[in-house]
Amino acid sequence: MLSSRLISANGIEIFVTEQGSGPLVLLCHGWPELSHSWRHQLPAIAAAGFHVVAPDMRGFGRTSAPESVESYSIFDLVGDMVALVAELGETKAIIVGHDWGAPVAWHAALFRPDIFTAVGGLSVAPPWRGHERPMETLAKSGITNFYWQYFQKPGVAEAEFERDVDYTMRAISFGVDDSLYLREGFGFLGNPAIERKLPDWIGPADHAHVVETYRRTGFRGGLNWYRNIDRNWDLTAPWHGAQIHQPAIFIAGAKDSVVTSILGGKRVTEMHRVLPNLKRKLIIEGAGHWIQQERRDEVNAALIEFLKDVSG
Template sequence: MPSTRTISANGIELFLLEQGQGPLVVLCHGWPELSYSWRHQIAAIADAGFHVVAPDMRGFGRTSAPDDVGAYSIFDTVGDMVALVTALGETEAVIVGHDWGAPVAWHAALFRPDMFTRVAGLSVPPPFRGRARPLDSLRAGGVTNFYWQYFQTPDVAEAEFERDVATTMRKILGRGVSDPAAMFVTEDKGFLGNIPPVLTLPDWLSEADIATFAEAYRHSGFRGGLNWYRNLDRNWDLTAPWQGAQIHQPSLFIAGSRDSVITGLIGAKRVTELDRVLTNLRQKLIIEGAGHWVQQERPDEVNAALIAFLRG
């Protein structure tokens, strides 16, 4: 069983799940998730001979959630992981990220190749910094109802998601981003309005899992995680020096074939062009039939790929 502790790093308190001894592996979760999202990976990777830490990321769960929206940029979130490695007394680590954790992992590898010697991203391809800010690009393309846009105005999505937290978690995890209908928000329906009720949970998600997520979000609220989306354009501005940069460390990409993040027009193109950014891509694993929550849905296949990659 993983142990828990809280570590001071980069000016915040990071809550961790931790297990094992050996080379350090950092697992970065996404939205709306927790370190608990890695429950099937932590012991398996620890048993393979590694020291595994899975933090609640900045703004999530039992980790600090700064009030300032500007405190959730990619520099802050990568800075947390750099400071965490240092606080653990290490100089090197392998970093693995899923969903929003994947951009953290990819950028950690870009910003600090001396520290992050291998990198794996799940569900979200590596950064292709486009020619314009993401939200500007959506508007220019005539898109006004993408969920990124709905998340921009403080208090709107928070109020919707916090009205009934258990239902929110059932809908987002039980169907969620694997359902393309969830990506676009119908006026007056909110984010959840296009997602049908989830009467029966998928076999990989239990009522106890939902209760764990719901309890955490009733306590923390949703603002911290939503603030990551409120830095999308700012992150584009901040990463200008890395325009066209490549990641040369050994890398791994894993996604589910039914994940709308990689089946949409932009995502599908990025997945076919991974080697433009990842010059040392060891494996591209698309798990047939899996959706967006790939490490929870298909833990055996994800664990096997991660451990093989870590042993490299």
């Protein structure tokens, strides 16, 4: 039976939704999402014989949202998952992430292979650490309108997104694949005169739940993850060139601009550099970025096959 609770871990309160019993599986959501985005995976993975736990990540939903930008580094985010495993009474877990949750999962496997025995990433390929800070790379390339750059100054993106949360969530879920670069005269959401209809994979009740939550919390917590991108580059210097040796799976949509962009496409093509034990790379034709919601049956089947394989 699906249940939820607050768990004290790593100095914050983490809200989790969980189901089932057996080997522990953590599902890490991305931006701008909630643990609710795993609603189709929780019962399926639980029925396959696992204790599956989906937290609202740091800064999101009913989980604590520390004030300082510095509280959202990759060390803090992975630390939350390490502490959560312990508070759940376990010493081992399989970790899977989507969007921003994918870098958390990849780094959790990289930092703590003693805890995270297998890893999965949806939509965002495993990173390899470049030779300079990401924001500096963008600037040197002459790029000034990438969405990472727009998110850097506290308060700017928050003001745009919180003006009309219902429209914001419609625009992001329906049109994010066209919005990685800002158009002149518009913010991240593009032209507000364009009608944004819900895609058929989001029901009105699910949309309303997300909108109500973000109206209450605002967007600052999740945006602070982006404000640590360069800092994360600094912090991960000891892992430059390191590989993730645990069994791994990668799933993405063929129409997802995160994996079809120049940088993203290169990372997908060359992910064996980081993942020498990659068990499966599944690119789902016709699917976009919100893959576990858009194509739940295919994602569930692939994840369950992988989980059963790596858990023996």
